[in-house]
Structures are given as C-alpha cells and as structure tokens.
Amino acid sequence: MNKSFSTAALLFGFAAVLSCGNPTPKTVSDAEINAWFDAEYEELLQMSPLQLATQGRKDRYDQIDDMSEAGEDQRLAWMEASVEEMKEKFPLESLSPEARVSYQLWEYQYEMEKSDVAFRRMNYVFNQMSGPHTMLPNMLINFHRVDESADMEALIKRYQETGRAITQLLERAKLQTAAGVRPPKFAYEYVIQQSKALLQGQPFSSDAAEAPLWKDALTKIEKLEKEGKITAEQAETLRSNAKMALTQKFKPAYEELIAWLESELPNLEEKPTGVSRHEKGNAFYAHKLKSSTTTDFTADQIHQIGLDEVKRIQGEMLAIKDQVGFKGDLKEFFKFINSDPQFFFPDTDEGRQAYLDESTAFLDEIKAKLPQYFGILPKADLVVKRVEAFREQPGAPQHYNQGTPDGSRPGTYYVHLSDMKAMPKSTMEGVAYHEGNPGHHMQVAIAQELESVPKFRTQMNFNAYAEGWALYSETLAKEMGQYQNPYYDFGRLVNEIWRAIRLVVDTGIHSKGWTEADAIQYFSENSSIAPGAIQAEVRRYMVIPGQATGYKIGMLKIQELRKLAETELGDKFDIRRFHDRILGGGALPLDILEKEVKRWIAEEKVREQ
Structure with missing residues (x-):
C-alpha cells in the first residue's frame, strides 16, 4: 500500500493506542526505532510543501499542498500502512519507555486522523479565524524566504499554486454546503472582506497603494538586486512574471471565491447557535472536545x-x-x-x-x-x-x-x-x-x-x-x-x-x-x-x-501534576527539573503527559536516594 499522510496530523492530537503482542520480543534500541521514525517522517514531510516551508526548508519550494479530499484519503492510507509497518517491526514490549511514547504518538495521530474522516465536511472550510484564504498569503509573505533568484522564481510559481489550492478548497466548501453545513453569516462576511483586501491595489488595480503580495514581491526582488544576485534586467523579468502570476492565477481564484461567498450570504443564519444545529452536530462536537x-x-x-x-x-x-x-x-x-x-x-x-x-x-x-x-x-x-x-x-x-x-x-x-x-x-x-x-x-x-x-x-x-x-x-x-x-x-x-x-x-x-x-x-x-x-x-x-x-x-492538568510532584518529592522537588520534564519530550496528549510525569517522579525518588 502506498503511504501518504496529512500535515494536519502533525498539528493536532489523535486517539488511543493498543500494544501488539510478542511474548518474548527482542530489545529494540532507541537509535533503531528513531531512525525508522525519522525516515517515515521525512517521507511524510515531502508530501507537504507547506510544512517544509514552515520548517525553513526549500524542498518542493515552488509547490503548495494538495488540498482536496482525495489528497487527504491518500495521506491517510499512507499513515495506515506506516502504523501497520511499525507494529510489525517494533513490538511495543521491546521498546524503552521513551521509545514507547514515540510509538504511541505515531499511532495516536493516525487514529484521530482516521476518526476525523467521518466529520470532514463539518469543519468550516472558510472562516475568519483560521481560513486558508489568509493562511496561504501569510505563508508566502512570512515563510517563503528569498535568498537567490531561484527562490523568487519558486515564489512566483507558488502564486499560481495558491490559485489552484483556493479552487480546491472552494470545491470542498461547496461539498460542505451540499451536506447542509453552513457557517454563521458573519464568517463569510469577514472572509469576503479579508479576500478583497488581498486584491486591493497594484497590480490588481490602478490604485496608488500596492496589494500585500505585490508589495512583498517587489521588496524581495529589490533585495536580490541590491545584493547583486540579479541584474536590473533579471529583476524586471521577475517583476513581470510575478505580476502575471498574481493577475492571471491568484486573482481569478480569489474572485471566484468572493463571488461564491457573496452568493451564499442570503442562505446563512444571522443569529445561529452552535454546531449542534447540524446533522451529526453533537457527535462532531464530542469529537472536537476530545481532539x-x-x-x-x-x-x-x-x-x-x-x-x-x-x-x-x-x-x-x-x-x-x-x-x-x-x-x-x-x-x-x-x-x-x-x-x-x-x-x-x-x-x-x-x-x-x-x-x-x-x-x-x-x-x-x-x-x-x-x-x-x-x-x-x-x-x-x-x-x-x-x-x-x-x-x-x-x-x-x-x-x-x-x-x-x-x-x-x-x-x-x-x-x-x-x-x-x-x-x-x-x-x-x-x-x-x-x-x-x-x-x-x-x-x-x-x-x-x-x-x-x-x-x-x-x-x-x-x-x-x-x-x-x-x-x-x-x-x-x-x-x-x-x-x-x-x-x-x-x-x-x-x-x-x-x-x-x-x-x-x-x-x-x-x-x-x-x-x-x-x-x-x-x-x-x-x-x-x-x-x-x-x-x-x-x-x-x-x-x-x-x-x-x-x-x-491543559493548565489545570499541568498544575495538578506539579502539585503531585511537589507532594511526592517534598524537599527533593526541583522546579527546574519539573519544567524540563514537561517541556523536554515535546508536546504530548494529557494522558501520556501524566504517565511521563509519574515516571519522572519515580526516577527522581531513586536519583535522590
């Protein structure tokens, strides 16, 4: 089975873990399983140009993620195969405590990703808080670093790719609407306002002001020219190509989005309640609370x-x-x-x-x-x-x-x-x-x-x-x-x-x-x-x-765990070491965090003897 996985699985939590049985497994070193995780994660990262850019990498620097439901399905199938391979290669009982946490997290994210599928048309595709219509331009401005001419050429291609991504997301919003799920009216009013703001000014109009992406492009091209990395002629070519990509690919996609959002406004509720008003709304909300x-x-x-x-x-x-x-x-x-x-x-x-x-x-x-x-x-x-x-x-x-x-x-x-x-x-x-x-x-x-x-x-x-x-x-x-x-x-x-x-x-x-x-x-x-x-x-x-x-x-759980550690360790409690335990393993679901703190308390008792 081909393996592929959603970037979202890296950003949010996922559900429970089952151990797999081998009565007498051989011991697996942390180095061995960590090398496997790193190889899997690298394969995963290569499926998300945006995650690569977030981490400052320039792999697939001219591309934007596949935002379609089909793309999500492919990534979920990849993750399913990855988890199956992990279980076959590394019986849970053969791992050190730290490696077990990694094992559990790798499966945890898959399980929650899988459970998300049932509600994929419940999350509002476009909203005023976390919508891709502003996330993508923000990433192009703040995350896409331009150090060489090739980086600027990649950015210009990403202007085109953003148009494609917005079109895919609009199709998902239409599928959501067909399923009877619509956000409150104010959400689309904000999205329309934010989207129009991206198209205000040059090169989209004759206004004296420059649109955000165009202003950013001009700044990045000017910097290359001042540093002597491109000639004046090359700079002019880059400006021309950037203008073409923005006006011929980026602008039409956003105009189509705006037109559809405006057509939807009469169908949206002025004074809605929460997601419980939707079919499967209560189950969806329980899922969101768990996540x-x-x-x-x-x-x-x-x-x-x-x-x-x-x-x-x-x-x-x-x-x-x-x-x-x-x-x-x-x-x-x-x-x-x-x-x-x-x-x-x-x-x-x-x-x-x-x-x-x-x-x-x-x-x-x-x-x-x-x-x-x-x-x-x-x-x-x-x-x-x-x-x-x-x-x-x-x-x-x-x-x-x-x-x-x-x-x-x-x-x-x-x-x-x-x-x-x-x-x-x-x-x-x-x-x-x-x-x-x-x-x-x-x-x-x-x-x-x-x-x-x-x-x-x-x-x-x-x-x-x-x-x-x-x-x-x-x-x-x-x-x-x-x-x-x-x-x-x-x-x-x-x-x-x-x-x-x-x-x-x-x-x-x-x-x-x-x-x-x-x-x-x-x-x-x-x-x-x-x-x-x-x-x-x-x-x-x-x-x-x-x-x-x-x-x-989350705050209450961390305070609870600190109080437990202070009670259990008494005068041996070290605030620096406690905080290092909380932060030193990366982000964890609260149940796993509690187990790790309790393990740390036991280790501290032995260490101080």
Whole structure:
C-alpha cells in the first residue's frame, strides 16, 4: 500500500493506542526505532510543501499542498500502512519507555486522523479565524524566504499554486454546503472582506497603494538586486512574471471565491447557535472536545469546570480590587478598567508602537529570570510584530507563529492593533508571557531544538498541552516576580477568567443551544474584556468548536501534576527539573503527559536516594 499522510496530523492530537503482542520480543534500541521514525517522517514531510516551508526548508519550494479530499484519503492510507509497518517491526514490549511514547504518538495521530474522516465536511472550510484564504498569503509573505533568484522564481510559481489550492478548497466548501453545513453569516462576511483586501491595489488595480503580495514581491526582488544576485534586467523579468502570476492565477481564484461567498450570504443564519444545529452536530462536537482537550470529558463536565473556575478566579479579583482601594463592586471595577484612559495607549501609530515596545520590554525582563526556573532554554529568538493589515481584525486575539528549527526565522508574537481600545494595558503583560516566554515561544522552540527524540515529535502540537502550558506560564510569571503593577496582576486574572469563561461559553454555544447574544452576555457579566474583543472571541468559538476549551483544561492538568510532584518529592522537588520534564519530550496528549510525569517522579525518588 502506498503511504501518504496529512500535515494536519502533525498539528493536532489523535486517539488511543493498543500494544501488539510478542511474548518474548527482542530489545529494540532507541537509535533503531528513531531512525525508522525519522525516515517515515521525512517521507511524510515531502508530501507537504507547506510544512517544509514552515520548517525553513526549500524542498518542493515552488509547490503548495494538495488540498482536496482525495489528497487527504491518500495521506491517510499512507499513515495506515506506516502504523501497520511499525507494529510489525517494533513490538511495543521491546521498546524503552521513551521509545514507547514515540510509538504511541505515531499511532495516536493516525487514529484521530482516521476518526476525523467521518466529520470532514463539518469543519468550516472558510472562516475568519483560521481560513486558508489568509493562511496561504501569510505563508508566502512570512515563510517563503528569498535568498537567490531561484527562490523568487519558486515564489512566483507558488502564486499560481495558491490559485489552484483556493479552487480546491472552494470545491470542498461547496461539498460542505451540499451536506447542509453552513457557517454563521458573519464568517463569510469577514472572509469576503479579508479576500478583497488581498486584491486591493497594484497590480490588481490602478490604485496608488500596492496589494500585500505585490508589495512583498517587489521588496524581495529589490533585495536580490541590491545584493547583486540579479541584474536590473533579471529583476524586471521577475517583476513581470510575478505580476502575471498574481493577475492571471491568484486573482481569478480569489474572485471566484468572493463571488461564491457573496452568493451564499442570503442562505446563512444571522443569529445561529452552535454546531449542534447540524446533522451529526453533537457527535462532531464530542469529537472536537476530545481532539482539543485530549481527554474524555463531556461537554457537561467541561461546562461545570468552567463555572467553578469562574467563581474561584472572581474571588482573587475581589482581593486585588480591595488592594487598590476601589470602593465599588466587581462589575463597577470591570467598567473602570474598561474605560479609564490610564489603561489604554492612544489610538495612534505612536500608541501602537508603545504597545509593541512595552510588550518587548516585559519579555526581555522575564528572559533574564528563565535560568532560575528552567534547565533547558530555547536558542531561537523571539520578535513582537503587528499583524499584517490584510488579516488584521479589531479585538482579535494575539497569536504566535513558530520560527524555524535552525533559527533562521525567529518565533513571532503577533498583535492586532487596529483598535487600541480593544487592547488594554492591563492584560498586555500576561499575554506577552503567554505568547512569548515562558509560554508558546519557549515551549515550541525547545521542542524544535530537541535532539533526544525522533524529529516528528519536535513538530507535534496538541492543543491542550500547548495552550495549557502557555496559560500555566501566565501564572508562573507571577511566581517569577512579574506583575509588579497590581492592575497588571488583575489583568493576569482577566486573562485566566477569560479562559475559564471559554469552557462555559464554548459548551453553551455548541451543546446547550446558546446564541451569540447569550454567549456575549455571559462573557460581559463575568469579565472586564473589552466589548469588541468579546464579540471577536465568541465568533471565534462559533466557527472553531472546542478549540478554546484546551487552554484551561491543559493548565489545570499541568498544575495538578506539579502539585503531585511537589507532594511526592517534598524537599527533593526541583522546579527546574519539573519544567524540563514537561517541556523536554515535546508536546504530548494529557494522558501520556501524566504517565511521563509519574515516571519522572519515580526516577527522581531513586536519583535522590
């Protein structure tokens, strides 16, 4: 059987593992099975030009992934054959504890990939949060490095390939619609707006401004010319070819997408509930919760955890309110935080730069303290940047994009700054730690730099683990001496209650029939998040069901495991070694993470004897 596998299988978790039996298996060395994993992973990577580019590689540099359902089927068949081969070659009982984890992860991702097939037309193909219509241009601008003339020629071919990919994805959206699954109306309204922004300006119109991809192309070609790597004549040829690819391949695909989306608007619901309104919606949501949390928690259980956490965090909020001497109740304090000018930068270019500068300063400050809490430290750099204009949304959440394993592209903390009223100073510090160090950047960079595990594990991402670690990091930063301003410490709690509210609101929308208005009301009554940000958040949950639940579930598990280690080890507990155990094996599903921490505790007891 030919083997092929989905890039998505690397980015999200997958389900349980069964051991295979051989009563007296020979011992397999870690080097032997890791070499097999590395060979399989290399074959897998070669099937995804985008994953290769994400990792800073130039293999298949002029291509874009096959985005069709048939392509997914081929990749799943490859993974099935790979897992079967693994079971035949490497009986689970013959492996070391570390190799067993790799074995389990390789099968885990296949099992979840296989279970995704039943719901492949349930995930909204185009939405305002994670749609390929903005992801692909973003990758072409930020991930496709141009060092030589051949790289620019490859980029021009990728403009053409993007048109093909968008056409394939549009076909999938049409299949989804035929199956009776449509997103809320606002999702397509955003996608139309974002897609049109990509076509505004030269070379698509006679406007003085330059469209994002054209501006990027001109910059990259000019750089080659200034470095003496191409002549003026070659530069002109590259500009001409880039213009042709954008206007003849890229533009028609996006125009077709926009036209179809606009034709669909009358058929979409203005005030929808969650995915439970679709056929198989409840089963789909249960699947998404399992994928996002890597647990078997039901929607009702997650909803209750959220309610309990909201109540607990509000108690801590009241303590800070009293500390700063505010005389009103918590809701009045929320209003004060949301409206007093001291908590906002000016809505000007200077104000936006101040937000970036202060965020960078917080990250520089905590970076100096990392060796006190971590033995393993990231080598990769981190930068703070404003989101590109074509995909920027008022009030949308900040996010992190990983760098390359070799450090040639740094990790990037992206900030939406089009509406400074949606970006209060009070929450800025905690978000910087979440997205940067010791949060996402530290976790992802360390994983990518690991040399003790097979390469596929350095690139894995499980939502509950990654987001749980980042949220844990916000609280860890307080332990490290940050949040000297009590209002910023309150902002930390605002960020945490935000994630607790997500448990309530996400499950409310998708399993309890809540409308957008219901979700916004609960959010508003229980947090000081700015109104614009609340709407953006609720709309995020509506189009990406379950994803937002991973943060708090993951954080609670990491805190639970730390408490267990502290109790079991007593004075022998070393915070640096604990954090190294959490981060030193790459991303893991929560059940496997728990087993690994318990194994580490047992090893620590022996080590200290």
